[in-house]
Amino acid sequence: xxxxxxxxxxxxxxxxxxxxxxxxxxxxxxxxxxxxxxxxxxxxxxxxxxxxxxxxxxxxxxxxxxxxxxxxxxxxxxxxxxxxxxxxxxxxxxxxxxxxxxxxxxxxxxxxxxxxxxxxxxxxxxxxxxxxxxxxxxxxxxxxxxxxxxxxxxxxxxxxxxxxxxxxxxxxxxxxxxxxxxxxxxxxxxxxxxxxxxxxxxxxxxxxxxxxxxxxxxxxxxxxxxxxxxx
Numbered sequence: 052x053x054x055x056x057x058x059x060x061x062x063x064x065x066x067x068x069x070x071x072x073x074x075x076x077x078x079x080x081x082x083x084x085x086x087x088x089x090x091x092x093x094x095x096x097x098x099x100x101x102x103x104x105x106x107x108x109x110x111x112x113x114x115x116x117x118x119x120x121x122x123x124x125x126x127x128x129x130x131x132x133x134x135x136x137x138x139x140x141x142x143x144x145x146x147x148x149x150x151x152x153x154x155x156x157x158x159x160x161x162x163x164x165x166x167x168x169x170x171x172x173x174x175x176x177x178x179x180x181x182x183x184x185x186x187x188x189x190x191x192x193x194x195x196x197x198x199x200x201x202x203x204x205x206x207x208x209x210x211x212x213x214x215x216x217x218x219x220x221x222x223x224x225x226x227x228x229x230x231x232x233x234x235x236x237x238x239x240x241x242x243x244x245x246x247x248x249x250x251x252x253x254x255x256x257x258x259x260x261x262x263x264x265x266x267x268x269x270x271x272x273x274x275x276x277x278x279x280x281x282x
Contacts, residue, residue: 052131055276056214057123058232059136059143060222062246063265066117067142069110089197097189101178104158104192108176111140111158119220119265120146122273129277130216135207137222137229139194152210154203154229160193204228211235218272220245221265224252243272 061069086092087103116124124147126132134143134151139158143151161178163169165188182190195201207229211217217236223246224230236242238256245261245268252258259275261268 052129053215054131054133054213055126055216055218056210056236057132057134057136057218057220058222058229059123059134059138059220059265060226060229061138062221063117063119063136064114064138064140064142065221066119066264066266067114069114069138069140069142085197088194090199093191093196098180100192101180104194105177107139108158108173111142112176114140114142116142116146117266119269120148122266122269123218123220124148126273126276133210133214135210135229135232137226152203152207154195154201154207156192156194158192158194161190162193164188164191201228207232208235212237214240216240216276217242218245219243220268222246223248224250243268243275245269245272 082103087100093100120142123132123134123143127149132148132150134148135154136143136151137154139153139156141159159173161171161173163184163186165184165186169184170193171190178190178192180189184190211232212235214236217240219233219242224233233255241257241259242255243259243261244252245263245265247262247264249260249262261271263271
């Protein structure tokens, strides 16, 4: 069974109504991103950061997967599929994808500020000051903030190196280190880039550029991959 690796970004979730800060000049729902997505912001105003992600969770609980998510999940019927996502929501999982690697963390998880190996599921939408790990330390959102290491990057590179088909959907390929994954795809592997505003992709071979939103682009890719596009 051939292996598909999907690299997904904020554009996929945007179709489900989840906004991204890059669409609003560095502001994320009215906040400077460094105030709500950096260790310094956490140190300055812990309550602001906790409330910010509580609101994101409220919205994400109500959000439903769109056709782009659903088609990616459906491809598991025909291929081995690994999703590497830059998104912190759980819409890929809601759609039915079973192998999802979150590069930038997960909105519905918290982790200890004392021991980063202590990670917990968040029931519902709220994480508050005073919510602690088993060692008594405050819990923080399980999100990779600006200036922090991306712990899942090595695993993502390993997955990418073994891809037979590589799909990029809903990402500008401007956020590193995630954008660098494209350079690890073997030259013989077909690469499908789905984006309504096609990014500049220097030095890549075997590219198939699809200038569409994610849901429309995934329909086209599915037809190609299943051979329907040749009929």
